[in-house]
Amino acid sequence: MSGDNKIWIFDTTLRDGEQALRASLSQKQKIQLAHAIARLNVDVMEVGFPVSSPGDFNSVQQIAREVKGPIICGLARAVSGDIEACGQALQHAERRRIHTFIATSPLHLQYKLRKTLAQASDQAVAAIKLASRYTDDIEFSCEDAGRTPIDDLCWIVERAIAAGATTINIPDTVGYTVPNEFSAIISALKNRVPNMDKARLSVHCHNDLGLAVANSVSAIQAGARQIECTVNGIGERAGNCSLEEVAMIINTRKDIFMPLYTDIKTTEIYRSSHLVSQICNMPIQPNKAIVGENAFAHSSGIHQDGVLKAQNTYEIMSPEQVGIRQNELNLTSRSGRHVIQHRLAELGYTKDDYDLDAVYQSFVALADEKGRVFDYDLEALVFFQTLQEQNDYYVLDFLSSSTNTGQVASATVGLKCDGVLITEAATGNGPVEAAFNAITRISKLQIKMVDFNLQAKGSGESALGQVDITAEHEGRRFHGAGLATDIVRSSVLAYIHVLNMIQRAQTIDAHKHSRNGAEATAVGAI
Numbered sequence: 001m002s003g004d005n006k007i008w009i010f011d012t013t014l015r016d017g018e019q020a021l022r023a024s025l026s027q028k029q030k031i032q033l034a035h036a037i038a039r040l041n042v043d044v045m046e047v048g049f050p051v052s053s054p055g056d057f058n059s060v061q062q063i064a065r066e067v068k069g070p071i072i073c074g075l076a077r078a079v080s081g082d083i084e085a086c087g088q089a090l091q092h093a094e095r096r097r098i099h100t101f102i103a104t105s106p107l108h109l110q111y112k113l114r115k116t117l118a119q120a121s122d123q124a125v126a127a128i129k130l131a132s133r134y135t136d137d138i139e140f141s142c143e144d145a146g147r148t149p150i151d152d153l154c155w156i157v158e159r160a161i162a163a164g165a166t167t168i169n170i171p172d173t174v175g176y177t178v179p180n181e182f183s184a185i186i187s188a189l190k191n192r193v194p195n196m197d198k199a200r201l202s203v204h205c206h207n208d209l210g211l212a213v214a215n216s217v218s219a220i221q222a223g224a225r226q227i228e229c230t231v232n233g234i235g236e237r238a239g240n241c242s243l244e245e246v247a248m249i250i251n252t253r254k255d256i257f258m259p260l261y262t263d264i265k266t267t268e269i270y271r272s273s274h275l276v277s278q279i280c281n282m283p284i285q286p287n288k289a290i291v292g293e294n295a296f297a298h299s300s301g302i303h304q305d306g307v308l309k310a311q312n313t314y315e316i317m318s319p320e321q322v323g324i325r326q327n328e329l330n331l332t333s334r335s336g337r338h339v340i341q342h343r344l345a346e347l348g349y350t351k352d353d354y355d356l357d358a359v360y361q362s363f364v365a366l367a368d369e370k371g372r373v374f375d376y377d378l379e380a381l382v383f384f385q386t387l388q389e390q391n392d393y394y395v396l397d398f399l400s401s402s403t404n405t406g407q408v409a410s411a412t413v414g415l416k417c418d419g420v421l422i423t424e425a426a427t428g429n430g431p432v433e434a435a436f437n438a439i440t441r442i443s444k445l446q447i448k449m450v451d452f453n454l455q456a457k458g459s460g461e462s463a464l465g466q467v468d469i470t471a472e473h474e475g476r477r478f479h480g481a482g483l484a485t486d487i488v489r490s491s492v493l494a495y496i497h498v499l500n501m502i503q504r505a506q507t508i509d510a511h512k513h514s515r516n517g518a519e520a521t522a523v524g525a526i
């Protein structure tokens with residue numbers, strides 16, 4: 001595959017990126033993100049690890065059915081059950097890829113897999129052959145390649161290609177290498193593996209030392225033609241190579257990289273980045289390259305003077321290139337559905353991602369409370385709407401709480417349980433605890449609070465308060481989130497979200513036990 005100047009962009013936001021989240025994404029959220037990533041015009045999207053749970057299998061299957069454009073890929077260990085699940089989940093994709101992997105470093109072989117290199121290599125060959133029953137597009141990764149002796153790496157890569165792998169991926173799984181060391185690995189593979197021209201060479205770099213992008217770029221200079229990356233660089237630990245950074249490096253430094261190019265639609269970068277940040281609840285640091293709030297902001301006089309005279313004095317790319325433009329439309333309670341829809345489209349949401357009437361109702365209520373509604377408010381409203389399922393068992397009907405300094409707090413909560421209104425009052429050390437106690441009385445569920453996190457969405461007094469709760473019920477953990485201007489209400493909504501997740505898991509368990517008596521996996525459990 002030499003002579004190929006296109007750098008394939010393999011997005012793994014929904015697989016490696018998702019591994020870094022505190023709670024799994026819902027199927028609806030994954031599909032929403034998959035559409036946004038497809039709009040970036042990536043070449044391949046790795047969208048899950050189908051064997052890992054029924055929820056992941058279903059999401060991969062649904063994305064394979066409905067997302068058109070990129071090759072849809074699933075991850076599988078080098079074991080038959082994983083490959084079969086992956087093949088089945090991808091069955092309906094227009095174009096599908098199975099990505100199988102096994103660790104090759106002495107450390108991983110000895111302690112994790114407890115195998116010799118020869119055994120791991122035989123297992124990889126068998127996995128690749130099995131995968132070829134489902135597709136002729138097979139990627140093989142040598143996990144921890146960055147710490148694998150080069151002779152071992154060349155040997156296993158040659159065997160993998162001979163077995164049918166069409167992409168060979170070299171992961172720096174723990175972000176250990178430095179650029180010249182990593183590019184030397186790529187050069188060695190190109191020079192020493194006799195059948196290397198039969199496969200595309202790919203890299204997958206982690207950011208433990210902050211070098212994921214630098215290592216990826218050095219690898220393409222040494223001959224790699226696929227980069228695995230994620231939107232905003234999210235991923236295990238310190239994350240993966242950031243898609244937007246690598247795409248803009250190749251785009252901006254044409255003087256160095258020509259004739260290499262990517263097919264990324266750079267004007268989609270900003271909105272996909274914000275969508276990922278919003279849905280994954282992973283804020284973007286203000287000084288993050290390309291998409292951070294300050295990436296195109298000039299604050300000192302000399303710089304401001306410079307850009308006023310000639311923009312390129314202090315801007316090496318324009319905000320428009322990455323899809324950033326000024327929002328001139330003020331959203332207030334005088335705004336209507338059209339402008340909401342328009343603004344959400346600019347932020348990356350399609351009409352199918354939300355129920356316009358429902359978002360509009362909450363928008364008007366919020367605009368009355370806050371005066372002006374900002375992008376982050378609007379996105380938060382959509383985000384919380386996607387968390388709510390149509391048939392929630394528990395629905396908040398009313399909440400009142402009171403607290404006086406030095407006295408116990410009290411709360412009264414009205415909860416509709418499967419449509420029946422139940423009211424309870426309780427006391428507590430503060431209004432949140434009082435409300436939780438009232439809700440626990442209603443639900444009668446034994447719940448242990450593991451984590452309670454409150455953060456402001458937006459700034460100033462009228463910022464929204466987002467509460468994220470992790471709670472344990474019968475040994476399983478559930479995540480719930482709630483958003484409101486009043487933090488007692490956010491807390492109560494988060495708690496009710498947890499109750500609904502538990503209720504949904506119990507329904508699935510009951511269904512599975514009645515069907516085959518098998519051990520059930522809780523949807524929403526983390």
Ligand SMILES: CC(=O)SCCNC(=O)CCNC(=O)[C@H](O)C(C)(C)COP(=O)(O)OP(=O)(O)OC[C@H]1O[C@@H](n2cnc3c(N)ncnc32)[C@H](O)[C@@H]1OP(=O)(O)O
Nearest residue numbers: 019049051052053077078079101102103112113143173236
């Ligand atoms: C570098 C990466 O990012 S790899 C991807 C990481 N992502 C994930 O792990 C998320 C999805 N994972 C899961 O849902 C689960 O770990 C599963 C379903 C894959 C496996 O669950 P379990 O069967 O309970 O095993 P568990 O995760 O505890 O241990 C992993 C097992 O797989 C083996 N294994 C690990 N990698 C591989 C591989 N590439 N090929 C074959 N076997 C492997 C381990 O040696 C261990 O085997 P052992 O039980 O014989 O010791």
Ligand SMILES: CC(C)C(=O)C(=O)O
Nearest residue numbers: 101141143144171173
């Ligand atoms: C599965 C592989 C490609 C991986 O994520 C890694 O090694 O980091």
Ligand SMILES: [Mg+2]
Nearest residue numbers: 016173204236
């Ligand atoms: Mg990885």
